[in-house]
Amino acid sequence: MGAGLVRIQQVKVPVSDLQRSVTWYRSLLGLDLMREFIEEGEPTGAVLVDREAGFLIGLRRRDAVSGSPRFPGFDLFTMGLSSVEALDELAAHCDDVGIEHGELLDRGPDGTQLDIPDPDGTVIRFLSPLGDDGPAFAGVELSAAGQMTFYSTPRLSI
Known part of the structure; x- marks a missing residue:
């Protein structure tokens, strides 16, 4: 990759219950809800942000991820x-x-x-x-x- 790589900016975590995980990660890390994703009328993903650090945590409902990773x-x-x-x-x-x-x-x-x-x-x-x-x-x-x-x-x- 070389000299252009600065840091990992986002991690994405598969979760079983999106609302529970959004609440948990926000409570633990004080993150803000930046974005949410709706598919067929249901929330399937969210992005939480620490704007000061420029770091994102993506949460994706496991049943909306290929292979349902755990x-x-x-x-x-x-x-x-x-x-x-x-x-x-x-x-x-x-x-x-x-x-x-x-x-x-x-x-x-x-x-x-x-x-x-x-x-x-x-x-x-x-x-x-x-x-x-x-x-x-x-x-x-x-x-x-x-x-x-x-x-x-x-x-x-x-």
Whole structure:
């Protein structure tokens, strides 16, 4: 792609209940409803926006998406926050508005993460900035028991 790529501007999430998800994402992130899509008289999609950050989240009713994709338990995307303190504030906000969330997890040089499942169980991961003390590359191998080991030479062709 090259030098023109600046950032990811929009993510699109398949949802089972559009109204519930619009309400949930707006409550969690303080987003504004920017657009909605109606097909055959029924709302099938919405776009929420953080105009200051220039970031969009598209929500699309799952039954209006080819293949009806589902992602329960999967961290479909990660949103960066400015600090661990901002993660703490987000967790406290979740507590205030009744949104379930995981614990803050210190990932060393990979930052600190907070996982928040949406109403369909799709995990929205929030991550603090990366640390400076990690290697340029670190592979992670997961055993069947879920234990992690790390390696330093890529196995993929690069």
